[in-house]
Amino acid sequence: MPCIEVEELTHVYYPGTPLEIVALRDIELTVYDGEFIALAGSAGSGKSTLVQHFNGLLLPTAGCVKVLGRAISDKQHRQQLWRQVGLVFQFPERQIFSNTVFEDIAFGPRNLGWDSTTVSKQVKDTVALVGLPEEILSADPRTLSGGMLRRVAICGVLAMRPRILIMDEPGAGLEPATRQLILANIKEIQAQHGMTVILITHHLEDAAVFAERVAVLHQGVLLSIGPTREVLSQTELLHRAGLKAPFAVELAQRLSQEGIPLPSLPQSIEDVAQLLQQLLQTNGARPGGASL
């Protein structure tokens, strides 16, 4: 079932002035309930502008955006959307304002009007869900490391139990291990709770591992949308959008250029290893006699 339907969405900043920028042009996009979709694109491609329509922070200049069945131009619907659509901004740790981690994570749930026992239960559950120790709840956010803070800030949105979770570059500026950890966590929660996840990224390795579908934006235009494997194999198109295909995809293409075609397109380095092993087992020690 579709939970977000975007029809011919165009968004223009500062219309009618010399600063006019067309941020989005004729976007057609449907996001389905419970899926993990990645929005990929280089800086200025319109990713962030697009998702700000999804929880009613921006209104279309032209076209229509329907979220959970109703158009966001409906003011009443738009003002209640934050209850169901969680948006994790870039560098969310910059919004933390409380003296304890608990207070900050509890901020959203309290705004939802839950009673204090429910709030504290949800906060504890969420912290456990992302694998943070419970002691962290009484800590002062200023004493935590950047990676920890990021996870706390994401908890602040997750604790509201959104039906749709949008994350704007959740891994930006973090070391790869923490980035992987955050995304793996979100993936788990998505699978368990049937949450819809929209991940903004320019790092296609992440999209390859976690997303079921990928949409590629370039200068406000939707270049391609489809199953991850299909989109990521279009290296030409990705290149045009200013993106770099995952290493595994490029490796597979180089191999096939050198006369070693893999039976299917790998998405991760583990895939490549497995496929190569298969190839070796079926063809013998030296596949095709080609040199690497």
Place this chain on the structure above:
Amino acid sequence: MNNISMGQYLPAGSPVHRLDPRSKLICIALLVPAVLMTSNPLGLTLVSLWTLLVVLLSGIKPGLYWQSLKPLWVLLLISFVLQVFFTPGNALLTLGFIKISREGLLYSGWLLWRISVLLLAASVLTFTTTPLQLTMALEWLLSPLRRMRVPVQELAMMINLALRFVPTLFDEARMLLLAQRSRGTDFNSGSIKERVSRLTPFMVPLLTNIFSRADELALAMEIRCYRVGAARSRLHVMRFRPADYAALFLNTAILAAVITAKAL
């Protein structure tokens, strides 16, 4: 937030944009006394037409001038109405306790006209000149004060840094506002006390982030060897061109005409 605000630079590459910022600043300094000193309608019409000509030459749609000054028009109209009512004189019209006098109407109309011209001229300056250019021009104009040991360069640098932080502050504030709204803060309803208390999740991170940005900026400047009082060179050298001389001459002529008319 999708509106052009007053004081915003709008790139258009018009002849006015290409003028040296120093001559634009001096022209404004010449125009202001001319507008304030004229006491006959002909003089003010002349100055207004001159300002309108510059507006047209600036390559920015007149509608944008209107849009950017809209918030001020409300204020101006209110003060106009109040003045019309409360200036004593020969009553033209009496409605109960409200009296509209000839003097009031004339005086406030005159004031409205003058302020409009000044606002328009100021908008031309800020629409066509970047903040950096303005501070450079200001520094040049104030440079004689250096003899009196006024730290002109440092003042200019301070103004520059302050101006540089305005868009940063706006971006940061916008991001925080949206982020906290996404977590359910309602900034637009409730009593004043409630609204003020709701500002905490907005103000605390805003201040923290701005301070840390300022800290980073100071560090970055130090790393690039900024020293207070050290001699500095410029990437863009300001140069007076024929158009600058023409603009300066015309504005001086207007001011001179106004002064002579007044003296006669």
